Amino acid sequence: MTGSDLNRVIDDVARRMTAGRAAPDVRSRVLDRLDDRPRWHWRLALVPTAIALAIAAVILARSTNRPTVIATDSTRAPETAQLPRGQERPVSSETPSIGVSPRPAGDGEAHRIGTMAPPSELQELAIPSLGAPEAVTLVSIQPEALEIRPLDTAPLVIPPLDDDTSQR
Amino acid sequence: MSTPLVTAALAELLTIADGDPRPLSSREEPHLGALLDAARAGNREAFGDLVTLFQRVVFRTALAALGTREDAEDATQEAFVVAWRKLSDFRGDSTFRTWLLTIAWRKALDRRRIRKLWWNRTQPARPVTEIDPVDELKEGAADPERQAVSRDMARRVRHEIGRLSPKLRDTLLLAATGEHSYEEIAGMLGIPVGTVKWRVSAARKTIEGSIKKGPGHDRF
Numbered sequence: 001m002t003g004s005d006l007n008r009v010i011d012d013v014a015r016r017m018t019a020g021r022a023a024p025d026v027r028s029r030v031l032d033r034l035d036d037r038p039r040w041h042w043r044l045a046l047v048p049t050a051i052a053l054a055i056a057a058v059i060l061a062r063s064t065n066r067p068t069v070i071a072t073d074s075t076r077a078p079e080t081a082q083l084p085r086g087q088e089r090p091v092s093s094e095t096p097s098i099g100v101s102p103r104p105a106g107d108g109e110a111h112r113i114g115t116m117a118p119p120s121e122l123q124e125l126a127i128p129s130l131g132a133p134e135a136v137t138l139v140s141i142q143p144e145a146l147e148i149r150p151l152d153t154a155p156l157v158i159p160p161l162d163d164d165t166s167q168r
Numbered sequence: 169m170s171t172p173l174v175t176a177a178l179a180e181l182l183t184i185a186d187g188d189p190r191p192l193s194s195r196e197e198p199h200l201g202a203l204l205d206a207a208r209a210g211n212r213e214a215f216g217d218l219v220t221l222f223q224r225v226v227f228r229t230a231l232a233a234l235g236t237r238e239d240a241e242d243a244t245q246e247a248f249v250v251a252w253r254k255l256s257d258f259r260g261d262s263t264f265r266t267w268l269l270t271i272a273w274r275k276a277l278d279r280r281r282i283r284k285l286w287w288n289r290t291q292p293a294r295p296v297t298e299i300d301p302v303d304e305l306k307e308g309a310a311d312p313e314r315q316a317v318s319r320d321m322a323r324r325v326r327h328e329i330g331r332l333s334p335k336l337r338d339t340l341l342l343a344a345t346g347e348h349s350y351e352e353i354a355g356m357l358g359i360p361v362g363t364v365k366w367r368v369s370a371a372r373k374t375i376e377g378s379i380k381k382g383p384g385h386d387r388f
Contacts, residue, residue, distance in 0.1 A: 006325075006376055009318075013325045014344030020237060022227035022244055027219045030248040031212055 204264055208255050215255075219248050222265065225347045226272045229356070232341035233276035234283075243279050247272035266355045269348070273356045321379075328375040336374065339367035 023029075200221070206214035223244060230243035251268050258267055329337060342353045343364070354361040 003376065006321075006379060007372060009321055009325050010329075010340075010372055010375055011344060013322050014329060014341055015346060017235070017326070017329065018228050018232045018341050018345045020227065020231055020240070022223045023241055026223045026227075026241070026244060026248075027216050030219050030245050030252075031216050033245060033249045034212060034215070034252050036249065 200264065204258075207252075208258075215252055218264075222268055223248075225265070226268065228345045228347055229269055229272050229342065230276040230279075232345060233273065233280055233338060239279055239283065240276070243272065243276040246279075247275045250275065262355060266352055269352065270356050324379055325375060328378045329371075331378070332371055332374060336367050336371040339364055340371035343368050 200218075203214045203217050203221075207218055226247055227240055227244045230240040230247070231237070234240050234243060247268065250271050254271070258264065262270075329340065332340065339353065339357065342348055342356070343350070348356070350361050350364045354364045357364070
């Protein structure tokens with residue numbers, strides 16, 4: 001088979017691979033779909049809604065002029081369950097810094113916003129700080145453990161060279 | 169005077185009155201320009217006429233990318249729907265046909281990408297096209313032996329086309345449709361005309377080289 005014959009076959013096969021007609025009802029199908037909204041359209045509508053809700057939540061929280069719990073998740077296990085056995089949650093008078101949630105918002109945990117309430121009320125409402133689990137506690141390193149013991153090796157003894165050998 | 173011609177004449181007058189020296193539809197044929205203007209004004213029937221006019225070329229373009237009739241039909245419909253939504257964005261920098269085919273090509277590539285992701289997870293590789301061009305070859309030669317050789321060669325060529333890189337294969341198939349000029353393919357693919365010509369030539373040479381090396385040859 002010559003090169004031109006092969007080219008003709010390539011053209012023929014490629015043309016047939018793209019040969020065909022669309023279904024006869026393409027026009028009606030397209031016209032029926034002209035009013036379809038893009039699939040992502042409803043998602044766009046959620047964006048301003050979410051922003052509006054967030055702004056409303058912030059305004060509401062500020063207007064109450066006291067710490068406000070804006071989200072709670074009752075399905076989450078109490079934090080005492082996460083503590084090691086035998087270790088009680090320390091009730092500390094040193095409350096975490098107000099306005100800074102120990103967990104990121106949206107984590108399902110309650111978190112506080114606002115800084116205008118009296119300190120006494122805040123201390124009552126504050127979530128007690130977690131005690132450090134034992135497994136995480138760092139044990140101080142003993143200096144003795146880092147000491148390098150001197151090696152017990154016999155000193156190397158090099159015999160003197162014979163005169164005959166050195167003259168070779 | 170028929171309605172499309174009246175619409176075209178009105179469009180010309182309105183364009184002149186607005187001081188725009190060049191009407192949007194000036195690059196199109198009068199009948200097409202009238203349909204385009206009417207469709208841009210929201211006339212669905214006019215857009216339906218555009219669908220009728222271009223459905224074949226859009227379908228074959230999608231088929232070149234997708235290889236299956238069902239996918240090509242879906243991509244064709246999607247392309248027309250997107251074109252309807254974006255009709256107001258059409259500035260007339262290119263012809264409506266090129267603009268529409270560019271949309272169709274992108275939709276077909278999107279579909280191919282999604283299908284590839286899905287297919288790779290669920291199925292082993294399959295041939296590029298489900299339409300078997302070998303089976304559709306005309307029974308021109310009376311000699312059964314020659315017919316068999318011809319079929320075998322066509323099957324090998326189809327196999328080699330399927331093994332081309334997407335860039336070479338797409339360009340070759342688009343050129344092979346006979347529906348597009350090199351300039352139009354260049355516009356659709358967003359590449360220079362010279363690159364289109366080079367790709368078609370490279371595709372031919374690659375297939376020819378593989379065929380001459382024999383059926384057991386595999387490229388890596």
